Amino acid sequence: MNVVLQGAFWLALYLALVLGPLAVLILAPSPGGAGFWWDFAMGMGFAGLVMMGIQFLLTARFRRATAPCGIDLVYYVHRYLAYALVGVVLAHAVIPMVINPALRSAFVPFTVSWPMTAGSASLLCLLALVVSSAGRKRLRIPYEAWRVAHLALGVAAVALAFVHMISVGHYTATPVVRALWLGIGLSLLGIVLWLRVIRPWRLLRTPYRVTEVRPELGSSWTVVLEPVGHDGFAFEPGQFAWVTIGRSPFAMQEHPFSIASAPAPGGRLEFTIKELGDFTQTVGRIPVGERAYVDGPYGAFSIDRQPDAAGYVFIGGGIGIAPMTSMLRALAGRGDRRPHLLFAAHSRWDRVPLRDEVRALAEQLDLKRIHVLEEPPEDWSGERGRIDADILERHLPDDRGNFHYFVCGPVPMIRAVERLLVDAGVPRSRIHTELFDLA
Template sequence: MIRTHRRRRLAIKPIAASPLGRWIQPGTWIALYLALIALPLLVLLLGDRPGGGGFGWDFALALGYAGLAMMAVQFALTARFKRATAPFGIDIIYYFHRYLAVIAFMLLLLHAALLVAIRPEAVGSIDPREAPAYMTLGWLAMLAFVSIMVTSLLRKQLRIDYDVWRRMHTVLAVLGIAFALLHILGSASYLLTPFKRGLWITLALSAIALVVHVRVIRPWWLQRHPWRVTEIRQERGRSWTVAVEPQHAAAFHYEPGQFSWLSLRASPLAMREHPFSFSSSPTRPGRLEFTIKALGDFTATIGDLQPGMAAWVDGPYGAFGVDRHPDATGHVFIAGGVGIAPIVSMLRALADRGDTRPLWLFYGNRRWERIVFREELDVMAGHLDLHVVHVLGEPPDGWTGERGFITREVLARHLPAGRHGFHYFICGPKPMIQLAERSLRSLDVPATRMHSEIFDLA
């Protein structure tokens, strides 16, 4: 399953056993994030402050500082710190990152617009031949942030290759922060003391240091812990299962339903890694399996891989899985296409553990012959209390099962009345997830029991 850096439902994933522990760790990380945003702004109010600009001028400057602080902290959100992301799931963090980036950009845009409207003579010309260097750097920072927004939000429409986009995103982000720092140091509107200047320099350098950590130091460590492709197995529906085994002694622990970034055909330093869910189960140690559909970009040639090729695995990540909800009296899985991959990982684990709880799988596909893991699901239904409901968009002649989409009516026909203690796991294309979530809500399923993931590149 190709993973996105988003999750449909923003919900904290408690990992502690006690009710109090459920909220202490997430609350601590949220408080730390807010502190990182607020502290640089509060420090600006200490000691001497410039005067004579008026409320509008000061407000515009405050928007600029706030937007820059948020942009700097964005680097921490995507640094893949497992301890910080564990309470939420790293996909929620990336989803959070995406929205906060838009908000930060709007603050910076409003900052520039207000300054131009209130004091155009102070802003001066945008012509670098006439403008002070620090103002030109400010406009260059804004241009970098505009480029980030356009290429990120419209990547597919612009047909930008995913690997190319990731490199562009990193370079533009570093340039934007560097130019913005030089801009505020040159203007020095509120940075009147060495302490204040030092704090903002530290904030910007810390952001750049995180890029070095994610793009250089961690890939260097991964390169020293290689894996090897041991099997390429063709599945139904233009999908392939890639199996890898470690070439080092370090243990790899993961939960069913999680994912990793996988590097193939190039070292981790090349920035050509891709996020895929595990279809294997941790109950079968020794190797990892990823089931991947040939959709485009990197995945189009996944079937051309050969056993013996080098691979690198960065993970595990994610909070999508049954192990996070041991209190569930049963589970309902709703999958579309290759979105079955993390769900099969969970089903394999439950089967190996001898789980006896009732399970339902609603699996949507266009055609019968494209159903990934079709035969294995039939086998698992004999070892688990598993009820498999196939829903086909183009059913064959004589099909007597469900057809169309996984709607409220389909769910209501098959789910038992005593399902209030169940947890629901949804994975597939975005429209399918939206429909499934609406259908479950109409069946009075609480949002805290719905766990959704989208398998699509950012």
Template sequence: MKLLFLIVAYLVAVTLPLILSAWVGGPPRQFHQELASGLGILAFSMVLAEFILSGRFKAVSNGVGLDVTMRFHQIMARTALVFALLHPFLYQGTPSGGQRPWDPTRALTITTDFSVLSTGIAAFLLLPSLALLAIGRTQLDFKYETWRLLHGIGALLIAVLLLHHTVYAGRYGSQPVMSWVWLAMTGVAVGSLLTVYLLVPLLQKARPWRVTSTVRLTPKQWEVTVEPDGHRGLDYKAGQFVWLNVGHSAFSMKENPFSICSAPAAGPELSFMIKELGDFTRTLGQIKSGTVAYVDGPYGNLSVDGRAEPGVALIAGGVGLAPLLGILRQMRLTGDSREVKLIYGNRVIDQIAYREELSEEDVVYVLSEPPESWHGEVGFIDAALIDRVFSEKEVSEWVFVMCGPAIMMDIVEDHLIKRGTPSHRILSERFNYD
């Protein structure tokens, strides 16, 4: 339902300038000229909508999930790019240059005035560069924060260039009512950036957190715990995640998304199970107790609160245990009567975290490289394992919550759907949406 609402809201927002332009009208032109203008208009409104689809607005991403939001952001950016690239070429054959006596308002000729075309040309070149940088991000030797800054500045520049080009070169955009519409829409997009990079950090500054402990769980996994410093903490649901900034200014870009592995019922402290991966996560051992931290959240929809299914199946690969542990802990602390089974897969035995705490639970451990003495499951979390662990009744009646490597989630999800689990009973969180 929420997804449907968001799709309708998106379609209304991006087609509004197109509809208003048609309503403003003008002398009739050939189809390819109208198509050229239409694609340009759509490309600009889609670029502006990308700011709201950045994953930092709970009204959007909490309903459908961050991975769905980011995938939509990526697909729409590529579609807008295709529209923008086609836009100038479709004007071929249209009279251009100076004003003609038969066209005093220049509604039927396209301008060759370089001052108004130059902003369109600059955006035309910048847009593919921004998309290529995003697509090739992981292959490029950029720090994530540097890429994020460049992506934000690039997007802002493109929005301003397109506003100038649309209002001064556009047949429709130059009509006063449309100029105001474009100005308002660009204002919302720029305002969304200011919200994320200025307003949210300002609010965070007033609600600092302090690191209380950093504990090594396994050779490459840590548990970091923070407590609110002078405020009541965070109102969240077990399984959600936050953007965490440890030891930097609230305005710094050095923040990373992490699932909360503690339970709301346990109190205001937040714990995170974190795997060493890159520049921040490899320095976790150096964090001192008392270090200031900032928390932006909660985000995400990986929650079983209030659901009616009789059982909860938790399927975790490696550090994907984090949100599922939060859910399990919350269920235990609140005396939840639903049945729970956890499948927890790792490569080697040393990677298994929280073994003592989980000893009370119905856990199926899976190792792909087990030691000789291993009595648990061997291999990967796949269709055959799901069939061994869950009965027909459980597959069709329980809610399945999973988090782990993309390949594991794809295999399990496809298999569950094949076996008849409705998709609304399969919840997942991806730690990587490239």
């Protein structure tokens, strides 16, 4: 299925899920008679509640369901649908006040009946969710604290909305509609249970052990994990996993990292991790033998999704070289003879993680390496500055439309390179990106 068809399919499914309960409401016996705008506003409330449920569903990491498009894309959809959700719930709250000015005071929590207080508290939770997520970096909210608050606010928003809806009860009085909402409520509870209880519990049964922690150039470390008492999992080179080291999988202290090794029998995994913040700065001090848990694989950033390419062009900035190394290792292991290119953008030569590894892989593959350095050494004869149109033009093959392109690095770099590639004549459908910034 092409991208447009896939998009249309998911949009239709989303609308069916959001509007489905409305259809049941219309078909079921209704209390009737409050006028179109009133009914419309109540409909928005029901649609908003279903949208809240879908927000949970989208982040529940159902591997099989998210496999075709990659879970990172699903997280982006979750982010943008949140704005639509707030709009729908605001419409539900504001339209009745416009129709009937006497209701304006109904929005002030604790001054009105508790079902109305529950409704406005739910809306406040939603607004807090959106503001704290969109402005997390600017408000300097630490990621871990944000994540716990995000879950708590999300659960509170849904629970309060349910209390509001059932206790106001005007449109939910019939047994059919009550059964529908009970089903939706139980499904939501099931998703939270799956995410926070069943999945961590399953991870507990498939532990890993840290067998090596080695320093890399560019303030990075490679951590090697081996499965204990199981065979690990199959993955496609370039995919990523959520890793918990030295903590319980129930602790919500997991971090996403690309798998830098190629798939191997025995389930051994390597992650190359750049020191950046609270957790990653402690990676160099992780003792060998430490317990770890790996939830994966996720993502669609893999050569195995594009097997029919004339060759691959990898464009990595900073630690974005990690998934590229996984793909190069896999190609070398398979004895691939197609021509490939690697553009590696870094500040300095002595800050290129996995530099020697990539050089060794180039000897086994038909791989042209183009290192682009912002601060090159004096005797540097390679490319300098940042990847630009001239650098791409000098190195991209003439039959560039037959290659597939994998771009990973800082978000501004990815966006700039995407534009440059399109300008250079590469079809958009052949450009694949991995953002190291889900939240």
